Amino acid sequence: MATAQHYLWAGGHFILLISALRYFLAIVTLKAVSSWWYKVSFTGALISYVIVCQKSLGLPQPNAAWFKRALVDENVQYFLLAMFWWSSKPVATALLPYTIFSLFHALTFARTTIIPHILPSGPPTAAGGAPQAHPVAKKLQVWVKSNYDTAMKAVAYTELLIMARIFLGAITFQNSLLSPIFYAHFLRQRYYQSAFTRDAIAFVDKRIEGYVRKEGAPPIAVQIWDKVKAVLGRWAGSTLIPQQPAPAAGGARRN
Template identity: 50%
Template sequence: MSTNMQHVYWAGGHVLMFITGLRYLLAWAVFKSGALGYWYKAAFTGAFISYAIVVKKSLGIPSSADWFTRALADENFQYFGLCIFWLISKPVGIALIPYWTFSAFHVATFVRTTVIPKFFPPTPGANGGPSQPSPIAKMIQSFVKQYYDPSMKLVAYVELAIFARVLFGLLLWRNSLLMPIIYALFLRSRYFQSPFTRQAFASLDAAILQGIQHPQISGSVPQLKTYYDMFKEYLGRATGTVLVRADAPPKPAPAAAAGTSGATH
């Protein structure tokens, strides 16, 4: 498959996720998604296509044990593997939100860099300077730059909410034990790789501490703070890190030539 065709399929996968995912999420938000499981499957099929192309381009075809070692440390492969899990599992509506958000930005970037120039070519720059993109392209670029970081922060919080959903789903017999286990392993990787995820954990920790230290709660259960500190210590030992750390700089917004040359989110 040529590079251009890979780019088209990559973009097509994101478009499929964006359109079908939006349809499902709108119904899910008003509790009417029960009969729309095929929209859910179609959305994750789109994500599967896009991530498969990116993983193949960045990691190549599996050929050795070293490939799997590199793959497990690659965030695109992690989202690809999780995508397959969501695709074959019982629908969890909130799980669409991160993938849909990534696709929204990539669709916008694809439209700006590939579609719009065909209909509204850049205008020549003054005095031989660089050409200027059309006003529509500038508007999309400004939108992506303005909302990318806030959206990635939102995704990090949503990913914590997804874990809460599958954990309570286990207690209510709505999903299998495998779902929270797999998602916990995914979140552990996100914690190491994403400053947005670390910031989300830090905010959650601060909110829990604020609740624990409230006079009514601390007065009724003074040992609660000690128990929570012990929980964080055990969690840190189990995951090989501490619960709260937010020191790495965030990633930039998608590049102008997003294509299949880099991360998908």
């Protein structure tokens, strides 16, 4: 049976999803949109993630072991990132990964908690067995399972796009210089913890390599790219150890 905490967690995801869709709809239709919707979206994220972090790690403990566990926890990373976006100048693309996560959580919550209360279950497949889920719930389950990997790939590429956006934004003074630095550390963690992120980075690297090393490309392009890769390799390849996936908690990648 769902607890009050579980309903609050789901409520955060629904708040995020509805507010983000309102925000994106205004952008797509070229209408003015208040940053209030952006703030509310990330408020929903903070509500959901703080519950997941508490369930995963327990209450904060004043010791190094607890903080070490927290810093490598995916849900904590997305919680801290949500806090950063909430307190920063709006970057519309920053909402996309959270919106995708919340979509999957909202659909799963609807299938497991809402639909059984409003739609009748089917007869059990065997005498004394559990009743079958309603066909709508079954369709939702199939859709979520069949589209999960595709959605996580989309998140990985979107997170790289966000990095490019805020890097250019820092150069053109559209966002703070802290944004790409903070986000680069987040992506560094994602590289070690997510196969989807590693695949996305490998794909982008291959495409850039094909461009800068093709016949007729400016020699300076190869030199710049080699220096960039060397710096990134030294910075990203030092201290982190890939984390084993945590049990599904309903926060970040477990969507």
